[in-house]
Amino acid sequence: MKLILAPMEGLVDFYLRQILTSIGGYDWCVSEFIRVTDRLLPSRVFYRSVPELNSGGRTASGTPVYIQLMGSHPSVVADNGARAVELGAPGVDLNFGCPSPTVNRGGAGAILLNEPERIYQIVSALRQTVSREIPVTVKMRLGYDDTANTIDIVKSIEAAGANMLTVHARTRADRYKAAARWEWLAEIREAIDIPVVANGDIADLRSFQKCELISGCSHFMIGRAAVRHPYLASQIRQHRAGEAVTSIQWIGLRALLLQFSELMVHVDNQRGAASRLKQWVRLLTKGADEVGDVKERAKELFERVKKERDLEPMTQMIRDS
Ligand SMILES: Cc1cc2nc3c(=O)[nH]c(=O)nc-3n(C[C@H](O)[C@H](O)[C@H](O)COP(=O)(O)O)c2cc1C
Numbered sequence: 362m363k364l365i366l367a368p369m370e371g372l373v374d375f376y377l378r379q380i381l382t383s384i385g386g387y388d389w390c391v392s393e394f395i396r397v398t399d400r401l402l403p404s405r406v407f408y409r410s411v412p413e414l415n416s417g418g419r420t421a422s423g424t425p426v427y428i429q430l431m432g433s434h435p436s437v438v439a440d441n442g443a444r445a446v447e448l449g450a451p452g453v454d455l456n457f458g459c460p461s462p463t464v465n466r467g468g469a470g471a472i473l474l475n476e477p478e479r480i481y482q483i484v485s486a487l488r489q490t491v492s493r494e495i496p497v498t499v500k501m502r503l504g505y506d507d508t509a510n511t512i513d514i515v516k517s518i519e520a521a522g523a524n525m526l527t528v529h530a531r532t533r534a535d536r537y538k539a540a541a542r543w544e545w546l547a548e549i550r551e552a553i554d555i556p557v558v559a560n561g562d563i564a565d566l567r568s569f570q571k572c573e574l575i576s577g578c579s580h581f582m583i584g585r586a587a588v589r590h591p592y593l594a595s596q597i598r599q600h601r602a603g604e605a606v607t608s609i610q611w612i613g614l615r616a617l618l619l620q621f622s623e624l625m626v627h628v629d630n631q632r633g634a635a636s637r638l639k640q641w642v643r644l645l646t647k648g649a650d651e652v653g654d655v656k657e658r659a660k661e662l663f664e665r666v667k668k669e670r671d672l673e674p675m676t677q678m679i680r681d682s
Contacts (some may be wrong), residue, residue: 364388365387365389367582376625378426380617383420395430404444407445411428426450426671427450427552430453431470432469444496452496453491453496453498454498459500471505476500479517500560501518502529511549518555527559528549528561530546543575560581566593569581592609609648609655619676639667645663
């Protein structure tokens with residue numbers, strides 16, 4: 362079983378990857394997308410999004426960070442993928458799921474799900490450009506408006522030589538609202554032989570088990586719940602190993618928030634850092650039901666920090682929580 366930390370632009374960055382992977386459970390992470398349009402990007406763009414390139418493409422705890430690219434020109438995507446690998450990326454992931462209207466108007470992200478042939482060209486150009494031992498993975502939604510093309514798309518991705526396919530089990534039209542359609546993952550697994558990674562709505566141990574049952578998948582990517590419920594990946598590992606699942610205590614979450622704040626001290630934009638910390642506290646208030654008491658503590662803390670704009674007083678409130 363592989364457990365992967367999902368790419369989340371504006372939410373999971375270098376700092377949060379350090380913390381979430383230090384808890385353990387993840388086999389690798391995928392970086393937030395790097396938008397590729399019509400040229401080879403300078404190295405600094407890669408280092409800015411993925412500072413882990415300074416340490417062998419791994420987080421401090423040694424978890425590999427694949428770089429995600431989002432573009433629509435096969436040769437440009439391939440050249441940028443080759444550059445990412447030259448700089449030390451241990452894998453390259455391609456984004457065919459982004460629902461942003463701006464991105465889609467520019468011909469990238471989920472809009473490409475309307476063009477299985479183009480997807481084939483992009484994946485195949487990248488696969489042929491980077492060396493064999495570097496995994497080329499793909500992340501997609503079920504379709505743009507509907508699921509009419511789903512099977513064609515996944516077959517194109519396999520034929521193009523992708524090593525693994527993550528499916529966020531929603532269409533672009535579903536955005537984030539409709540429930541993930543895990544039953545589609547089973548259909549996709551039937552249609553192709555490369556490993557399929559299930560993604561969408563794995564919120565806690567219970568939903569993980571349900572997703573596993575319905576999808577039949579052996580690999581899982583965790584998105585929002587990785588932030589709302591930072592111990593989920595390690596709980597899944599414990600559950601899988603037949604061990605007692607450790608229950609979450611506020612003291613553990615508080616320690617994570619304090620670690621995050623400590624890392625954020627080095628960020629130039631301190632106001633931005635404070636709002637990131639606040640964002641995490643807010644997300645902890647939406648954690649899984651099984652962390653009931655913890656959720657209350659997060660709510661109390663959020664009430665205190667919500668008007669605060671500076672990192673230091675906010676950190677003190679966390680210490681006092
Ligand atoms: C704030 C946010 C940013 C995201 N950014 C990306 C991204 O950069 N690349 C990508 O492939 N998916 C992105 N996604 C989608 C997630 O990786 C994931 O597919 C989706 O949230 C469903 O999984 P979940 O229900 O476990 O959160 C983003 C999702 C959110 C909520």
